[in-house]
Each structure stands twice: as structure tokens, then as C-alpha cells.
Amino acid sequence: MELIYKGKTKDVYKAEGNNVLLKFKDDVTGEDGVFDPGANTVGLTIEGAGQAGLRMTKFFFEKFAEKGIPTHYVAADIEASTMTVKSATVFGKGLEVICRFRAVGSFLRRYGAYCEEGQPLDAFVEVTIKDDERLDPPISKDALALLDILTNTEYDTLKTVTKEISNVVKEELAAKDLELYDIKLEFGRDSVTGEVMLIDEISGGNMRVYKNGTYITPMDLEKRIFA
Amino acid sequence: MELIYKGKTKDVYKAEGNNVLLKFKDDVTGEDGVFDPGANTVGLTIEGAGQAGLRMTKFFFEKFAEKGIPTHYVAADIEASTMTVKSATVFGKGLEVICRFRAVGSFLRRYGAYCEEGQPLDAFVEVTIKDDERLDPPISKDALALLDILTNTEYDTLKTVTKEISNVVKEELAAKDLELYDIKLEFGRDSVTGEVMLIDEISGGNMRVYKNGTYITPMDLEKRIFA
Numbered sequence: 001m002e003l004i005y006k007g008k009t010k011d012v013y014k015a016e017g018n019n020v021l022l023k024f025k026d027d028v029t030g031e032d033g034v035f036d037p038g039a040n041t042v043g044l045t046i047e048g049a050g051q052a053g054l055r056m057t058k059f060f061f062e063k064f065a066e067k068g069i070p071t072h073y074v075a076a077d078i079e080a081s082t083m084t085v086k087s088a089t090v091f092g093k094g095l096e097v098i099c100r101f102r103a104v105g106s107f108l109r110r111y112g113a114y115c116e117e118g119q120p121l122d123a124f125v126e127v128t129i130k131d132d133e134r135l136d137p138p139i140s141k142d143a144l145a146l147l148d149i150l151t152n153t154e155y156d157t158l159k160t161v162t163k164e165i166s167n168v169v170k171e172e173l174a175a176k177d178l179e180l181y182d183i184k185l186e187f188g189r190d191s192v193t194g195e196v197m198l199i200d201e202i203s204g205g206n207m208r209v210y211k212n213g214t215y216i217t218p219m220d221l222e223k224r225i226f227a
Numbered sequence: 228m229e230l231i232y233k234g235k236t237k238d239v240y241k242a243e244g245n246n247v248l249l250k251f252k253d254d255v256t257g258e259d260g261v262f263d264p265g266a267n268t269v270g271l272t273i274e275g276a277g278q279a280g281l282r283m284t285k286f287f288f289e290k291f292a293e294k295g296i297p298t299h300y301v302a303a304d305i306e307a308s309t310m311t312v313k314s315a316t317v318f319g320k321g322l323e324v325i326c327r328f329r330a331v332g333s334f335l336r337r338y339g340a341y342c343e344e345g346q347p348l349d350a351f352v353e354v355t356i357k358d359d360e361r362l363d364p365p366i367s368k369d370a371l372a373l374l375d376i377l378t379n380t381e382y383d384t385l386k387t388v389t390k391e392i393s394n395v396v397k398e399e400l401a402a403k404d405l406e407l408y409d410i411k412l413e414f415g416r417d418s419v420t421g422e423v424m425l426i427d428e429i430s431g432g433n434m435r436v437y438k439n440g441t442y443i444t445p446m447d448l449e450k451r452i453f454a
Binding site: 092093109110111112113114115121122124125126129131133134137138139140141142143146147148149 | 319320336337338339340341342348349351352353356358360361364365366367368369370373374375376
């Protein structure tokens with residue numbers, strides 16, 4: 001198969017028609033051997049992490065399909081750690097849309113003068129630019145429009161869909177007695193139809209989940225969801 | 228006189244009634260002896276910088292008064308390097324409202340993947356939190372509302388007034404063949420009436436000005452404006 005792109009946690013191959021194949025790897029983001037969903041570097045390799053991430057992604061993307069939320073998902077092969085998806089183009093050079101239910105991570109680092117660690121945030125949405133070199137800076141609705149990355153209307157749509165998706169994940173986790181603190185989503189346009197859809201993955205690697213105030217690692221999370 | 232607060236470039240004293248007295252110092256922000264309006268530290272001391280800043284501030288605040296733009300300005304004593312102003316409370320722990328006509332400074336550092344240095348920006352407004360420890364992070368309209376710093380309506384008002392004020396400065400400079408690249412404003416509420424007004428100063432220390440692509444230092448700027 002033709003390799004299109006070698007990512008930090010996934011490799012991307014050409015597939016049939018306009019589809020692409022994502023190969024989930026066992027590399028996870030973090031620093032100095034400690035997992036951190038907000039990190040820009042591969043911090044460690046955990047055997048089975050790729051399959052665990054794919055299993056969760058399949059689970060949630062099928063949930064979103066049931067609810068009529070458009071995603072790039074076509075099919076998954078857990079054994080092979082691969083997922084077939086529709087080809088998409090990203091906004092600008094890639095954005096991350098974050099939905100926050102509690103103040104942790106970069107939000108706390110930026111606005112710690114105005115909030116307490118872990119304070120509830122009521123599905124607060126913000127956007128950051130995917131730019132490792134510039135440390136993924138946050139960007140406002142106005143700046144996104146100014147730089148021709150997202151129109152104001154597209155921004156409003158992404159914000160609404162992000163809250164919807166994040167609340168689905170939050171409720172699924174709550175049913176397992178787990179609490180979603182924040183989640184990072186990626187969107188793109190269907191290369192064929194132009195439709196805006198959720199892309200990438202939904203796994204422990206893009207979210208912070210706690211149980212009674214204790215952080216749950218991505219691998220532990222996967223076990224608890226499918227227990 | 229009773230000293231209320233010792234700032235980086237100004238000291239604040241109690242004055243008659245509800246007024247306060249600002250004493251402009253010769254210290255300017257920068258790093259390693261080089262002036263930088265975006266810096267959080269005093270980088271150098273320039274003899275006469277305080278008076279030059281006050282002269283420009285007086286000039287612009289009187290212009291704003293003519294145009295009916297509310298400011299904290301009451302009177303200035305150039306000789307004494309002091310300005311009497313109405314007492315104000317700031318939003319949160321203090322915000323900086325930046326209006327950008329060209330992509331330089333922190334905007335370029337954050338969004339350099341999407342713009343060229345010096346690219347025109349059409350009076351783009353953004354807000355940063357005054358928080359030296361956290362390097363004055365940018366903050367969105369949504370986050371300002373979430374953290375009870377500014378309501379959405381207050382944000383829209385500040386944005387409109389910021390463009391108005393910045394365009395007045397831009398036009399005054401253009402008349403001297405100078406180009407305003409960006410300017411940093413501060414707003415507060417009148418401690419007595421609650422009215423939102425422009426506070427702090429309008430001088431070379433809060434703006435980047437160029438002439439035919441060459442940067443003009445604050446001291447040089449003051450000379451050119453009153454030439």
C-alpha cells in the first residue's frame with residue numbers, strides 16, 4: 001500500500017476509491033515517558049495502545065453515525081489496527097477543536113489567574129492551530145476568519161457540533177461512572193462532497209477522563225469502557 | 228502624596244476627590260536594553276521618556292475628548308511628568324486590547340504559519356490578559372464571558388471603541404507620514420459612574436510605528452509628532 005503520511009500516532013495509506021487507510025500505532029503523545037494528550041511529541045510506546053485506540057474510535061464513530069453526526073468513518077479492522085475513512089481536507093493546515101468540561105491542561109496554564117484547577121466549564125469550546133513549532137497557539141473566531149481558515153458561519157457550526165459530539169462522549173463515559181474533563185476533536189471537509197465532518201480518532205489519546213478525581217490512563221479507559 | 232501602586236513605567240498616587248495622579252517614569256519596557264512595547268519587563272531607562280510619553284498621551288486624550296470618546300483623562304502637567312485621571316476599576320485583573328493594522332509582534336509569532344510579516348490586517352482586534360507570570364495569554368470572547376471578565380455585549384463595545392480609537396491614532400500618524408502597525412489599549416470602568424472608558428496612556432510605549440518600513444522608536448516618534 002502507498003504510504004501518504006507518517007504521523008505521530010498513526011500512519012496514513014491510500015485505499016480504494018477516495019478512501020484512505022489509517023494504521024493505528026502503539027506510540028502515544030507525551031513527554032519523558034508520561035502520557036499527555038496535549039503534548040506534541042511521542043512520549044512513549046505502549047503495546048496494544050493502537051488497537052485500544054481503534055476499538056474506542058470504532059465504538060464512538062458508530063455511535064455518532066446512529067445520531068446522524070457526519071464523520072469520516074467507513075470501517076475498522078481491529079485485528080489489523082486499521083480504519084478505512086473517507087478522504088478529507090483539513091481547515092488551513094489543521095485545527096484542533098477542544099471542548100472543556102473542567103479547567104485543566106492548557107486552559108488552566110493560560111487562565112489560572114481566573115479559575116481553579118478542575119473548576120466546571122460547561123462545554124467550553126476553543127480552537128487551537130496545529131503548529132508544533134509555535135506550540136499549538138489558541139486562535140479566536142475573528143482571527144480564523146481574518147486568516148481565511150474558517151468563516152464565522154463555519155466557526156459557529158463547528159462549535160455546535162463539537163458540543164454535541166463531546167456531550168455524547170461525556171454521557172457514554174458517565175454511564176461507566178467516568179467523568180470527561182476535556183476532549184480534542186479534528187474536523188475536515190469530505191474531499192468528494194465538501195461536507196464538514198469529524199475526522200481523526202476518538203480515543204483515550206484525545207481526552208482527559210477521571211474517576212472520582214483520579215486520572216484514568218487511555219489504556220485503563222479502554223478496558224473500563226469495554227468491561 | 229500617598230503612593231497607591233508602583234508600576235513598570237508609571238507610579239500611581241492618590242489625588243483629590245476620586246482622582247488619582249499618574250507619575251510617568253523614564254523606564255520603558257523591553258529586554259536586554261532594547262525597547263519592545265510587548266515586553267513585560269523594564270528593559271531600559273531613557274532620559275525624557277516619561278515626559279515624551281505624557282506629552283503624546285495628553286495630545287491624544289484631548290483628541291479623543293473632542294470626538295466624544297470617554298477616557299480617564301482630567302489634566303496633565305508636562306513639567307512634573309504627571310497626569311490627573313479619574314479613578315477606574317479594570318476588567319478582571321486587567322486586560323490589554325490590541326488593534327492590529329499589520330502582522331508583527333506576538334500575532335506573527337502565533338500565526339506565522341498563516342501570514343507574512345507585515346501583512347495588512349484591517350484593524351484586527353484581540354484581547355490578552357495582563358498576567359506576566361503566564362506571558363499575557365490571548366483570550367477569546369467566549370472565554371472572557373465564561374470567566375466573568377467581560378460580557379459578550381461589553382466585548383462588542385470594547386471592540387468597536389478600540390477600532391475607533393486606533394483609527395484616530397492611525398490617521399494622526401498618517402498626517403505626519405507615519406504608519407501605525409499596532410497599538411495596545413487599556414480600558415476600565417469609572418469608579419464613580421461605572422462608565423467604560425479608555426485608561427492608561429497612549430504613547431510610543433504602546434504602539435509600533437513605522438516610516439517607509441523602518442521602525443520609529445518612541446522617543447523619535449514623539450519628536451516627529453510635535454515637530
